[in-house]
Amino acid sequence: xxxxxxxxxxxxxxxxxxxxTLIKGVDLxxxxxxxxxxxxxxxxxxxxLLYLLGLLDVPTHGTIALDGVNTQGFNDAQLTQLRLEKLGxxxxxxxxxxxxxxxxxVCLPMRRLGRWPEAQCRERxxxxxxxxxxxxxxxxxxxxxxxxxxxxxxxxxxxxxxxLILLADEPTGNxxxxxxxxxxxxxxxxTRELGxxxxxxxxxxxxxxxxxxRINVVDGQIDxxxxxx
Amino acid sequence: MIALxxxxxxxxxxxxxxxxxxxxxxxxxxxxxxxxxxxxxxEKDFITRLIDNSPHITVSDExxxxxxxxxxxxxxxxxxxxxxxRPKNETRGIRGWRYRLGQIDSLPGLRAAPVLVGSAVLLxxxxxxxxxxxGILPARMRGVSTIEEKLVEGSLDDLEANPGGIxxxxxxxxxxxxxxxxxxxxxxxxxxxxxxxxxxxxxxxxAGYDESQTYVLLKRAQLLLGRPDRVNRxxxxxxxxSQALLVANRIEAMGTYKAVSWAEASEDILNVLFxxxxxxxxxxxxxxxxxxxxxxxxLSTIVMEKTRDIAILKSVGFQARDIRHIFVxxxxxxxxxxxxxxxxVGAGLMQLMASVQIRPPGGTAMVNLPVWWGGEQFLMAxxxxxxxxxxxxxxxxxxxxxxxxVDILRGAT
Numbered sequence: 293x294x295x296x297x298x299x300x301x302x303x304x305x306x307x308x309x310x311x312x313t314l315i316k317g318v319d320l321x322x323x324x325x326x327x328x329x330x331x332x333x334x335x336x337x338x339x340x341l342l343y344l345l346g347l348l349d350v351p352t353h354g355t356i357a358l359d360g361v362n363t364q365g366f367n368d369a370q371l372t373q374l375r376l377e378k379l380g381x382x383x384x385x386x387x388x389x390x391x392x393x394x395x396x397x398v399c400l401p402m403r404r405l406g407r408w409p410e411a412q413c414r415e416r417x418x419x420x421x422x423x424x425x426x427x428x429x430x431x432x433x434x435x436x437x438x439x440x441x442x443x444x445x446x447x448x449x450x451x452x453x454x455x456l457i458l459l460a461d462e463p464t465g466n467x468x469x470x471x472x473x474x475x476x477x478x479x480x481x482x483t484r485e486l487g488x489x490x491x492x493x494x495x496x497x498x499x500x501x502x503x504x505x506r507i508n509v510v511d512g513q514i515d516x517x518x519x520x521x
Numbered sequence: 522m523i524a525l526x527x528x529x530x531x532x533x534x535x536x537x538x539x540x541x542x543x544x545x546x547x548x549x550x551x552x553x554x555x556x557x558x559x560x561x562x563x564e565k566d567f568i569t570r571l572i573d574n575s576p577h578i579t580v581s582d583e584x585x586x587x588x589x590x591x592x593x594x595x596x597x598x599x600x601x602x603x604x605x606x607r608p609k610n611e612t613r614g615i616r617g618w619r620y621r622l623g624q625i626d627s628l629p630g631l632r633a634a635p636v637l638v639g640s641a642v643l644l645x646x647x648x649x650x651x652x653x654x655x656g657i658l659p660a661r662m663r664g665v666s667t668i669e670e671k672l673v674e675g676s677l678d679d680l681e682a683n684p685g686g687i688x689x690x691x692x693x694x695x696x697x698x699x700x701x702x703x704x705x706x707x708x709x710x711x712x713x714x715x716x717x718x719x720x721x722x723x724x725x726x727x728a729g730y731d732e733s734q735t736y737v738l739l740k741r742a743q744l745l746l747g748r749p750d751r752v753n754r755x756x757x758x759x760x761x762x763s764q765a766l767l768v769a770n771r772i773e774a775m776g777t778y779k780a781v782s783w784a785e786a787s788e789d790i791l792n793v794l795f796x797x798x799x800x801x802x803x804x805x806x807x808x809x810x811x812x813x814x815x816x817x818x819x820l821s822t823i824v825m826e827k828t829r830d831i832a833i834l835k836s837v838g839f840q841a842r843d844i845r846h847i848f849v850x851x852x853x854x855x856x857x858x859x860x861x862x863x864x865x866v867g868a869g870l871m872q873l874m875a876s877v878q879i880r881p882p883g884g885t886a887m888v889n890l891p892v893w894w895g896g897e898q899f900l901m902a903x904x905x906x907x908x909x910x911x912x913x914x915x916x917x918x919x920x921x922x923x924x925x926x927v928d929i930l931r932g933a934t
Contacts, residue, residue, distance in 0.1 A: 348930070372835065372841075373838065376838020377838070387829065391534045400523065400837060401837045404837070404843070
């Protein structure tokens with residue numbers, strides 16, 4: 293299987309009076325269609341690693357190659373363009389734009405990318421919402437939806453531009469058990485169906501159980517021996 | 522367009538705040554317009570009075586520079602020294618005035634009248650008063666001078682019909698209790714004297730003028746002043762007063778006589794008016810600047826409230842530039858709407874002011890507030906409003922563009 297994301301010697305050090313090291317020396321590879329979970333204790337640097345892999349943040353040292361493109365030295369605009377084209381994000385909180393309808397929220401990345409005409413954007417958005425079982429909510433505002441529904445809309449938005457990799461930061465962390473199971477199921481099934489790679493930070497062992505691979509992060513380093521309590 | 526869509530949504534989702542900043546811009550633009558219209562109106566009014574009470578251009582029998590000596594004309598580039606020089610006596614008056622007047626008449630957009638100006642003493646019932654005597658051709662004078670409109674009794678035709686007639690000002694008439702038909706005695710500089718009949722009385726509102734200016738027929742003045750067939754002044758009225766300087770220069774280039782435009786004669790007053798305009802525009806612009814703080818305030822609040830949205834947009838793939846556009850657009854929307862509404866309200870204010878009649882303290886007549894409906898101040902008001910809105914929006918927009926999604930994500934999760 294081809295490698296879609298390769299990270300080498302990643303370090304992230306926050307400057308300050310006392311510099312804080314968040315990530316020290318992480319190397320990893322993600323293959324196409326692979327479902328990877330990042331686990332670890334609180335404050336171990338899981339989210340920081342995800343932000344680096346998602347090109348939201350720039351490593352202090354080390355390189356990240358996305359789809360064969362080495363991003364070292366890329367400026368903010370170039371990284372943003374890569375995120376737009378190749379990555380999709382789902383966060384712990386749904387992070388939908390509250391003034392826009394569900395459909396508009398899903399269309400947002402497509403409109404920015406401009407690859408499809410408006411009618412096709414809506415068509416694509418509707419088909420994603422249908423797959424995620426929230427098509428009936430398309431014209432509602434996010435505030436009118438339940439937590440699980442919002443998170444499914446967020447997944448639809450993350451998939452809107454047909455990304456290579458879906459990055460999720462505790463996607464079920466803020467949901468009750470039923471909604472959580474539902475979102476977990478959808479993420480697993482849909483991404484396999486669509487052949488997307490997934491990198492998900494999670495605390496949820498059930499979530500991790502369905503993953504192809506588990507990466508444990510402890511104190512900013514990969515630790516294969518760590519076990520969740 | 523997504524940026525416009527988001528901008529519009531931001532504004533409409535906090536209607537009250539948007540309305541307050543909008544009202545600020547509307548009032549700013551309206552006041553800018555109303556005040557500048559009034560100030561420019563009064564300026565135009567002032568200039569009109571200034572221009573109307575004197576000719577646009579006066580050609581007199583003087584020269585701008587002393588006449589060159591023949592020796593200097595012969596060797597213009599060499600050093601010529603002439604000792605004991607005394608210019609030769611000049612006969613006063615414009616030489617060949619009929620020919621020169623014809624030349625001036627051939628220029629487009631103007632009317633000219635020949636005048637012989639001299640001084641005389643008016644005697645009546647044992648009192649005397651020094652006066653300025655103008656010999657005129659009444660037919661020529663019409664449309665050149667405003668004297669006909671200022672006549673309160675009699676007419677220019679009465680002067681034309683009566684070679685022994687004189688037109689005097691209301692001040693002089695009151696001082697000597699003269700009426701139409703009164704006979705006065707005039708002693709001119711040359712010593713000749715003649716009794717004349719008052720055929721018309723004018724009132725300009727300028728006391729000095731009303732007390733000492735008189736008009737007689739040109740022929741009569743030439744006889745009285747002992748200068749047959751002479752005039753010493755052309756007074757010229759232009760269709761467009763602003764061309765005065767240009768036309769004056771052309772006239773001066775045609776002959777050698779000095780042609781003074783109203784703009785040159787009143788340069789000091791025009792300078793004062795210019796300074797006044799600068800002051801006025803700075804003050805009304807300050808109003809708009811203050812109004813733009815409302816926009817700055819609103820947009821800064823939106824940026825603060827919307828940090829999460831900004832983080833989402835950036836993580837989804839919106840560039841810093843896209844984010845800036847959103848907020849600059851919000852400023853532009855408020856600025857454009859505010860300008861349009863402000864221009865409408867301002868025009869209403871101007872209409873209202875134009876309809877107000879005021880009796881100035883100590884005045885006798887009701888006066889309308891002079892309002893100038895010039896297009897340039899509409900453009901200036903709208904342009905300046907947009908500019909300050911853009912500036913007010915730029916700062917929050919730049920801040921929004923610089924927000925780092927990770928900082929916000931860390932804070933939220």
